[in-house]
Amino acid sequence: MLPFIRPILAALTLSAAPLVSAAPVNAPSPYAALAATEARVAAIGFRLTTANAAWCPMQQPQFGWIWGDPRLYDADRRAEALAAYDADDAGHAFLAAVAPGSPAATAGLRVGDRVAAIDLAPVPDGQGDHPFARITAIEAMLAARPADMPIALHVDAGRLVRLSPLPGCASDFRVEPNDKPGAVADGRLVLVNQGLADFAADDAELAAAIAHEIAHNILRHRARLDAAGVDRGLGKQFGRSARLFRQTEVEADRLSVWLLAGAGYDPGAAARFWSKFGQRKGRPLFQAGTHPGWRDRVAALEAEAATIAAAVAAGQPLQPPLVDAPPPLE
Numbered sequence: 001m002l003p004f005i006r007p008i009l010a011a012l013t014l015s016a017a018p019l020v021s022a023a024p025v026n027a028p029s030p031y032a033a034l035a036a037t038e039a040r041v042a043a044i045g046f047r048l049t050t051a052n053a054a055w056c057p058m059q060q061p062q063f064g065w066i067w068g069d070p071r072l073y074d075a076d077r078r079a080e081a082l083a084a085y086d087a088d089d090a091g092h093a094f095l096a097a098v099a100p101g102s103p104a105a106t107a108g109l110r111v112g113d114r115v116a117a118i119d120l121a122p123v124p125d126g127q128g129d130h131p132f133a134r135i136t137a138i139e140a141m142l143a144a145r146p147a148d149m150p151i152a153l154h155v156d157a158g159r160l161v162r163l164s165p166l167p168g169c170a171s172d173f174r175v176e177p178n179d180k181p182g183a184v185a186d187g188r189l190v191l192v193n194q195g196l197a198d199f200a201a202d203d204a205e206l207a208a209a210i211a212h213e214i215a216h217n218i219l220r221h222r223a224r225l226d227a228a229g230v231d232r233g234l235g236k237q238f239g240r241s242a243r244l245f246r247q248t249e250v251e252a253d254r255l256s257v258w259l260l261a262g263a264g265y266d267p268g269a270a271a272r273f274w275s276k277f278g279q280r281k282g283r284p285l286f287q288a289g290t291h292p293g294w295r296d297r298v299a300a301l302e303a304e305a306a307t308i309a310a311a312v313a314a315g316q317p318l319q320p321p322l323v324d325a326p327p328p329l330e
């Protein structure tokens with residue numbers, strides 16, 4: 001965990017603790033790197049969710065933004081953090097990223113815009129005092145609206161901005177300032193570690209990793225694994241729990257390749273990314289229970305890309321597997 005923002009996962013478990021850190025003099029601001037990654041993730045997430053909306057049983061409005069909040073940063077580094085977004089500490093939630101070509105961008109919204117009210121109501125404040133409470137409340141409120149319902153934001157000094165979202169697959173996106181190449185999907189959110197974005201060779205590879213996480217959400221893996229009573233503790237690596245986790249990983253891999261194709265990314269980027277990921281230095285040695293071996297993953301991803309290429313060559317419409325009726329987890 002890079003020590004410059006309160007950790008998201010800790011915040012989700014209500015145990016966020018303020019972190020103290022001291023940056024070397026004249027070092028580039030870590031917040032600028034974080035903001036740049038948020039911009040990439042917002043753009044890729046917007047493209048994947050909106051281009052593939054027709055395949056998603058659960059949709060939500062997609063505006064093309066990622067939210068920020070001054071409360072995410074410890075007081076002693078808050079000004080430096082907000083400068084990376086051209087925002088200031090007036091206390092309002094602000095836009096931390098705006099995807100190019102998205103409804104937010106087209107409406108003239110920019111990174112750093114402070115939002116005081118949504119449809120004349122104050123921005124929801126969220127329950128509790130953990131740093132992400134307000135952003136979680138905003139995301140939940142927006143996700144519950146009809147997927148194409150127009151919205152009006154009161155931005156900065158009384159500016160009123162109206163925009164209409166695009167229907168998209170139901171997921172919101174955040175970037176965690178963690179240098180480990182990882183990501184996680186909790187059913188609603190896709191959390192991307194900064195280390196994962198840095199590990200990906202290009203946006204298509206990063207899109208492959210994000211598409212895998214979106215696929216977990218589309219296929220409701222978290223809820224279905226919980227309903228199946230899997231062991232998320234030590235027993236995760238063994239027996240039935242391990243087998244069911246492995247099934248969800250195989251399903252997410254398969255669907256991810258179609259999500260790439262549906263959004264105009266190179267479907268071959270999935271095999272490229274997971275091949276490098278499987279061979280990376282410092283990878284955990286004991287994931288054998290819950291994840292297929294990386295060679296098997298790459299072979300399956302290549303087979304899926306070949307199926308898509310054959311459908312395209314034959315002029316057939318793309319029809320992804322699993323989305324209509326994923327096999328039961330049992």
Ligand SMILES: [Zn+2]
Pocket residue numbers: 212216248249252
């Ligand atoms: Zn996964």
